[in-house]
Structures are given as structure tokens and as C-alpha cells.
Amino acid sequence: MAxxxxxxxxxxxxxxxxxxxxxxxxxxxxxxxxxxxxxxMHLDAQSAAQGPFQGLIASGFHTMGIAWWLFLRLGxxxxxxxxxxxxxxxxxxxxxxxxxxxxxxxxxxxKSPPKNGRGAxxxxxxxxxxxxxxxxxxQSVNLILQQPR
Amino acid sequence: MAxxxxxxxxxxxxxxxxxxxxxxxxxxxxxxxxxxxxxxMHLDAQSAAQGPFQGLIASGFHTMGIAWWLFLRLGxxxxxxxxxxxxxxxxxxxxxxxxxxxxxxxxxxxKSPPKNGRGAxxxxxxxxxxxxxxxxxxQSVNLILQQPR
Numbered sequence: 001m002a003x004x005x006x007x008x009x010x011x012x013x014x015x016x017x018x019x020x021x022x023x024x025x026x027x028x029x030x031x032x033x034x035x036x037x038x039x040x041m042h043l044d045a046q047s048a049a050q051g052p053f054q055g056l057i058a059s060g061f062h063t064m065g066i067a068w069w070l071f072l073r074l075g076x077x078x079x080x081x082x083x084x085x086x087x088x089x090x091x092x093x094x095x096x097x098x099x100x101x102x103x104x105x106x107x108x109x110x111k112s113p114p115k116n117g118r119g120a121x122x123x124x125x126x127x128x129x130x131x132x133x134x135x136x137x138x139q140s141v142n143l144i145l146q147q148p149r
Numbered sequence: 150m151a152x153x154x155x156x157x158x159x160x161x162x163x164x165x166x167x168x169x170x171x172x173x174x175x176x177x178x179x180x181x182x183x184x185x186x187x188x189x190m191h192l193d194a195q196s197a198a199q200g201p202f203q204g205l206i207a208s209g210f211h212t213m214g215i216a217w218w219l220f221l222r223l224g225x226x227x228x229x230x231x232x233x234x235x236x237x238x239x240x241x242x243x244x245x246x247x248x249x250x251x252x253x254x255x256x257x258x259x260k261s262p263p264k265n266g267r268g269a270x271x272x273x274x275x276x277x278x279x280x281x282x283x284x285x286x287x288q289s290v291n292l293i294l295q296q297p298r
Contacts, residue, residue: 036214038221039230052231060233061214065185068210072187081188082201083241084209087287090236138236 004075007147008119011076011108019070019104021130024058026098032062057095063102063136064090067127070104071140082118082143090138094129101130109139118143153224156296157268160225160257168219168253170279173207175247181211206244212251212285213239216276219253220289231267231292239287243278250279258288267292 026045033042037059040047048056058066064087072078096102110122121144127136175194182191186208189196197205207215213236221227245251259271270293276285 032214036218038218041232060235061210061217064213065181065210069185069187083190086241087236087239090239092233092235 005079006076007080008111008114008121008144009147011111011121011144013108013111015108017074017076017106019074019106021101021103022066022070023101024062024066024096024098026056029056029058029062029098032065033059037061053095055097057097058100060090060092060136063092063096063127064138066102067104067125067136067138068140070102070127071106071123071125074106077142077144080145082145085120085141085143088122088139088141090136092136094133094135096129096135100135102127102135104128114146118145120144154228155225155293156229157260157263157270157293158296160260160270160293162257162260164257166223166225166255168223168255170250170252171215171219172250173211173215173245173247175205178205178207178211178247181214182208186210202244204246206246207249209239209241209285212241212245212276213287215251216253216274216285216287217289219251219276220255220272220274223255226291226293229294231294234269234290234292237271237288237290239285241285243282243284245278245284249284251276251284253277263295267294269293 041051042059045056105126107124109124112120120141123140125138126134129135190200190206191208194205254275256273258273261269272289274287275283278284
């Protein structure tokens with residue numbers, strides 16, 4: 001995927017990208033919950049059916065992982081990612097349910113001046129389901145390499 | 150763990166809690182990376198050894214999942230969690246490596262006025278490794294149930 005990599009200089013504020021989809025299975029929701037978020041609403045379909053969401057929903061941290069995977073699959077930072085610094089304003093807006101297919105919109109929101117061959121870029125992410133409902137938003141801040149000289 | 154549950158009224162600003170530990174294995178780091186963060190620094194020990202961290206490091210989203218699991222294990226919200234609203238100012242400060250044992254400090258940072266039997270509480274989380282280095286910080290915002298009447 002080297003051909004799709006963009007380095008620090010190649011990103012401009014306002015650049016927008018749209019990912020492919022990823023479908024969430026019940027098995028994946030339950031497995032993730034066992035490891036990281038063992039609450040009945042993510043683990044136990046019968047109990048979740050009685051809860052406020054009337055059925056099993058994905059852990060928000062699972063949803064975050066799926067969004068990140070979709071971002072990487074764009075191939076934009078395959079050879080230019082130095083490291084992640086953090087995430088701002090992560091918001092879970094709608095439940096994610098078994099069978100949902102999620103896709104990601106990403107916009108380049110901010111660039112800090114580069115230093116030592118890399119610079120911080122803030123990406124604004126918005127995750128949609130198959131009915132175009134936005135289920136989650138967040139901003140990631142990543143150190144992106146400058147073009148090799 | 151019902152006895153350790155705290156409802157909205159039971160949390161006061163400044164309350165502090167400290168979790169037990171969880172040790173991160175190389176197998177878990179690689180499995181998580183395959184599913185959500187397939188970058189060489191999280192997937193491929195040989196390639197990671199040549200990289201900026203001189204070895205395999207955990208995905209920051211994996212580290213986040215471990216922190217959340219440690220928070221839940223405190224039992225504070227076992228019967229009082231309504232739902233998560235979001236996460237603010239997540240920062241990855243130091244790499245997490247295979248064999249590291251992580252533990253969590255949590256402080257009640259903010260409470261919003263309750264409505265409909267629940268209220269938002271902001272928890273400030275700080276994750277340490279076995280040498281007391283802070284590896285990650287973030288705030289979670291959660292809707293917590295009021296005491297049942």
C-alpha cells in the first residue's frame with residue numbers, strides 16, 4: 001500500500017477521506033467485552049434485551065478499535081505513522097449492534113509545525129452505520145513523518 | 150460485587166480509587182493489533198526492534214481497553230453504570246511493553262446535575278506501569294444511576 005501513503009507535507013487542512021466498511025458480529029462483540037468491557041449490555045444478549053438498549057450493543061472501546069482499523073485500511077499513514085499522541089472528544093452517539101456495517105469519514109483538522117522529521121496532525125473522525133447514522137466521533141492526534149530526503 | 154457499587158449520590162468530587170494490576174502479554178498485544186491496529190510496532194517483534202521504540206509496544210487502543218477493564222474490576226459501577234458518553238484528552242505518554250503490569254488510579258473529577266434517575270460523572274484516569282511511570286491518562290464521562298428508591 002506504499003503508493004497510498006501520504007507524508008506530513010501531503011496532508012492539507014480540509015482533506016477528506018472515506019473508508020470501506022466493516023461488519024460487526026455478535027461473536028466479536030462478546031469476545032471483546034470478555035477481554036476489556038465485561039458488562040451485561042456487551043456480553044449477555046438475554047440480559048441486554050431487558051436493558052435500556054433492548055439488545056446487545058458493542059463496547060464503545062470496541063467501536064473505537066474498529067474505527068481505527070478502518071482508518072489504517074485507508075493506507076494513508078502506512079509508511080508515515082510515527083506514533084499516536086492521543087484522542088480528543090471521543091463521543092458515543094448511537095449504539096452499535098450485531099450486524100451493523102460501519103464506515104469512517106476522516107477530515108484533516110489541524111497541523112502543528114514539524115520538528116525532527118515529523119509533525120502532529122489532528123484528524124477528525126466520524127463513524128457511520130449502514131443507515132448513515134453517525135454512531136461515534138473523535139479526533140486523533142498523530143505524529144506523521146515528513147517526506148524522506 | 151453488588152456491595153462495592155456506588156450510585157450517583159455516593160460519588161464525591163475528589164474521591165480516589167486504585168485498581169489491582171493486569172499484566173500484558175506479547176500474545177495479547179499481537180492479537181489485539183491483528184484485529185484493530187495492524188501496524189508493525191504492535192505486530193512484528195523483529196521489525197519493531199528496528200523501530201523508534203526498539204521493541205514491540207501495545208496499541209494505545211489496547212492499553213485503553215486494559216485501563217477500562219481495571220476500572221470495571223473496582224466494582225464501583227457494577228450495578229450503577231447506565232452508559233458511557235465519551236472520553237476526553239486521552240494521552241499516550243509512555244510505551245507499554247510485553248510483561249508490563251498496569252494499574253489504574255481514578256479520581257472523581259466532575260458531576261453534572263442528575264436527570265431521569267441518572268447523572269453524568271467525569272472520572273480522571275491515570276494508568277501506571279510496574280515502575281510507577283504513568284503510561285496513559287484520560288477522562289471518561291459516564292451516566293451513573295441514582296440510588297434505587
